[in-house]
Amino acid sequence: MKKVCIIGAGLSGLSCAHYLKNKNYRVKIFEKNNFPGGRVYSEKIKGYTCDIGFQVLLNNYKEVNSLNIYKKLKMNYFNSGAEIYFNKKRYKVYNPLYHPIKFLASDFLKIFTMRDIYKLIIFFLFNRVSNKKTGPYIKKLFSNKLVKLFFYPFFKGVFLSENLDNDISFFKKLLIKFSMGRAGLPAGGMMQLPTEIIKNSNLKINFNKHLKKIENKQAFFEDGTCEKFDKIVLALPLSEINKITKNKVTIKYNSNITTYFASSKKVMGKSLLLIPEKQYKINSIQCLSNVCSGFSKKKKHLYSVSSLEVEATEKELKLEFQKITKIPITDIETIKTYKIKKALPRQTVQIEDSSCIYFCGDWNTEPSIDGAIKSGRKVAEKL
Ligand SMILES: Cc1cc2nc3c(=O)[nH]c(=O)nc-3n(C[C@H](O)[C@H](O)[C@H](O)COP(=O)(O)OP(=O)(O)OC[C@H]3O[C@@H](n4cnc5c(N)ncnc54)[C@H](O)[C@@H]3O)c2cc1C
Numbered sequence: 314m315k316k317v318c319i320i321g322a323g324l325s326g327l328s329c330a331h332y333l334k335n336k337n338y339r340v341k342i343f344e345k346n347n348f349p350g351g352r353v354y355s356e357k358i359k360g361y362t363c364d365i366g367f368q369v370l371l372n373n374y375k376e377v378n379s380l381n382i383y384k385k386l387k388m389n390y391f392n393s394g395a396e397i398y399f400n401k402k403r404y405k406v407y408n409p410l411y412h413p414i415k416f417l418a419s420d421f422l423k424i425f426t427m428r429d430i431y432k433l434i435i436f437f438l439f440n441r442v443s444n445k446k447t448g449p450y451i452k453k454l455f456s457n458k459l460v461k462l463f464f465y466p467f468f469k470g471v472f473l474s475e476n477l478d479n480d481i482s483f484f485k486k487l488l489i490k491f492s493m494g495r496a497g498l499p500a501g502g503m504m505q506l507p508t509e510i511i512k513n514s515n516l517k518i519n520f521n522k523h524l525k526k527i528e529n530k531q532a533f534f535e536d537g538t539c540e541k542f543d544k545i546v547l548a549l550p551l552s553e554i555n556k557i558t559k560n561k562v563t564i565k566y567n568s569n570i571t572t573y574f575a576s577s578k579k580v581m582g583k584s585l586l587l588i589p590e591k592q593y594k595i596n597s598i599q600c601l602s603n604v605c606s607g608f609s610k611k612k613k614h615l616y617s618v619s620s621l622e623v624e625a626t627e628k629e630l631k632l633e634f635q636k637i638t639k640i641p642i643t644d645i646e647t648i649k650t651y652k653i654k655k656a657l658p659r660q661t662v663q664i665e666d667s668s669c670i671y672f673c674g675d676w677n678t679e680p681s682i683d684g685a686i687k688s689g690r691k692v693a694e695k696l
Contacts, residue, residue, distance in 0.1 A: 323351025326548030328689030343522035355502030360610035373494030386499035448477035473567035
C-alpha cells in the first residue's frame, strides 16, 4: 500500500487525511505546531474561550456537512441579521426567513429601500455574475444606505477586505449562504471543528514537525528527522510552499485584529453589531457568551471586537468599545488580542502538482473553512 505524508494539520490537511483514510491509504500527518487546526483554533484564557480571530461556522457548509460532524459540534447560533450602530443610534435588521415577526418590527426600512428588495430578488434569482469586484458592483446595484450601513461593514468582516475587492461571484455565494443558513459557533469554540474531524477518522498527528525540505522522496524536518514517502501532500500556506519547493507564484493576504473584552454589563443580544462609520477602527462587536454560554465560565460577558486595522492598539479599541457600548471603562477587562497579518488569501491560484508532490489549502479554492476542506478532498480524489 502506498504511503502518503500530509504536511500541515489545518482543515485542508485534515480533510485530505480523512478522505484518504476512508479509502484505506497509509497516511502520516506532520504539523509544525503542538496543536491541530492551523488558523482554526481556540484558547481557554482565565475561564473564557477565545477563538484565534473571530470566526463563524455556517450551518449550510456543504463540505462540513459531508464530514458528518455538525451534530457533534453542538452549534449555537447568532440571530440572523445584524444590529447597526450609526449616528450614536442602533438599528436592527433581521432575516425574515428565520425571524419573521422580529423582521416586521425591525428597522429594515431605514436600511433597505423597496427598490433594494426588488434588486436583491433579481440578483439572487437571475444575475449571472462575472468576475467583477464586489465593491464597485454593489455600489451600482443597490442604494447608498444599504451599501454603506449593511453590505460594507458586514462583508468587510467576512472578506477582511476594506474595499470588498473579492469577486462578485464569491459575494453572491456567501450572501445566499448567510441568507438561507445560520452563522454559529460550536459549543467548545471553533477548535472543536478540527478536533471532531480528527476524532471522527481517528487521525494521528505528529506535532512539532516543521518541514524544511523535500529530496528524493524524503521529507526533512527542522528537528533533524526525516520521513520516506510515496506521495506527499503540502497542505500549507502558499508562502510556506514557496520556501520548500521551486514554486514562485505568490499571493497577498488580508489582515485582521480581534480583541476580547469581558464585562459585567450585558449591552447586546445575539446579533452582530456592525460599525459602519469610518471614524471607528472597530468593524463589528459581538457578545459571544450570549451566543454560547460556555464561552464565559465567569459571571462576566465575553465580547469580541474585530477590526481590519492590524496596527490599531488595544487601548484604541478599548476606548472605541467603551464609546459605542457605554460600558464604564473600569468594567472592561481586556482578555487577549490576536493580530493576524495573513488571515485570508486575497485571490486564489493554482499550481501544478508534480508526480509525487500535491498541494492544497484555502488559497487554491476559496478563503473559507469550506474552501479549505474542499481543497483537501480534491487532492485526496486526485491521489
Ligand atoms: C481571522 C480569521 C477569520 C476567519 N473567518 C472565517 C469565517 O468566519 N468563516 C470561514 O469559513 N472561514 C474563515 N476564515 C478562514 C479559514 O479559517 C481558513 O480558510 C482555513 O482555516 C484555512 O485552512 P488551511 O488548511 O488552508 O490553512 P491553515 O489553517 O493555515 O493550515 C496550514 C497548517 O500548516 C502548518 N504548517 C505551516 N508550515 C508548516 C511546515 N513548514 N511544516 C509543518 N507544518 C506547517 C500550520 O501550522 C497549519 O496548521 C478565517 C480566517 C481567519 C484567520
